[in-house]
Amino acid sequence: MRPPQRGSGYLLLTVLRTYSIINTVMYAIIETGNKQYRVQKGDVIEIELLPVSDSVDFEHVLLVSADDKIEVGAPYVKGAIVSGKVLETFKDEKVINYKYKHKVNYHRKKGHRQNLMKVEIQEVSSHGT
Numbered sequence: 001m002r003p004p005q006r007g008s009g010y011l012l013l014t015v016l017r018t019y020s021i022i023n024t025v026m027y028a029i030i031e032t033g034n035k036q037y038r039v040q041k042g043d044v045i046e047i048e049l050l051p052v053s054d055s056v057d058f059e060h061v062l063l064v065s066a067d068d069k070i071e072v073g074a075p076y077v078k079g080a081i082v083s084g085k086v087l088e089t090f091k092d093e094k095v096i097n098y099k100y101k102h103k104v105n106y107h108r109k110k111g112h113r114q115n116l117m118k119v120e121i122q123e124v125s126s127h128g129t
Helices: 010-016
Strands: 027-032 036-041 045-049 055-059 060-066 069-072 081-091 095-101 106-112 115-125
Touching: 027 055, 036 045, 045 055
Parallel strands: none
Antiparallel strands: 027 036, 027 060, 045 115, 055 081, 060 069, 081 115, 095 106
């Protein structure tokens, strides 16, 4: 057997044999705080703090996958909403920013702690259903 040629689709067939292409769980890719998260019902994610109290609805849904159908937005899927419940708000670990220049007695030290919140995903819905 000769080695696979570039662009022959051999790698794709190997991946398809290894992983099932049919998903039984509905999942979505959402965008919040300039970051993207792959979520499904029951997931707990840590995101940047949002001005909400008990529940949050993510309307910036980039992709929705249900069973064997994948719906990709341009840039967002119309009518798709991911709902979540806020579990807690907290601060992340401190990040130290230290600047130093040798021979000139220059030292600057700053610290930063990002405000975050834990959200449990309650529902992933496509087209508002």
